[in-house]
Amino acid sequence: MSETEVKEKEKPVKLEKVAEDTGELVGKGLRKAWSVTKSFGKGLVDTIDKKEEPKDNKACPHCSASVSSDSNFCASCGKKLVEK
Numbered sequence: 019m020s021e022t023e024v025k026e027k028e029k030p031v032k033l034e035k036v037a038e039d040t041g042e043l044v045g046k047g048l049r050k051a052w053s054v055t056k057s058f059g060k061g062l063v064d065t066i067d068k069k070e071e072p073k074d075n076k077a078c079p080h081c082s083a084s085v086s087s088d089s090n091f092c093a094s095c096g097k098k099l100v101e102k
C-alpha cells in the first residue's frame with residue numbers, strides 16, 4: 019500500500035514539473051517563432067506592395083479581375099487578355 023501511495027504522490031508532481039518545463043519551452047519557442055513569422059510576414063507584405071503597383075493593373079475584360087498589365091493571360095479566369 020505504501021508503494022502505491024508514493025507512486026500516486028509522485029506522479030502528479032512529475033507531470034506538473036514536465037508540464038511546467040514544456041510550457042516554458044513552448045512559450046519560448048512560440049515567442050521566437052512569432053517574431054520570425056512577424057518579420058517574414060512583413061517582408062512578404064513589402065514584396066507584394068512593391069510588386070503590385072496600381073498603375074500596372076488593369077481589369078480583365080472577361081471577369082473584371084485586377085490583373086497585371088504586362089501579363090497576357092488573366093490570373094483569375096485564365097483567358098487571354100486582348101488589348102486594342
Ligand SMILES: [Zn+2]
Nearest residue numbers: 078081092095
Ligand atoms: Zn479574367
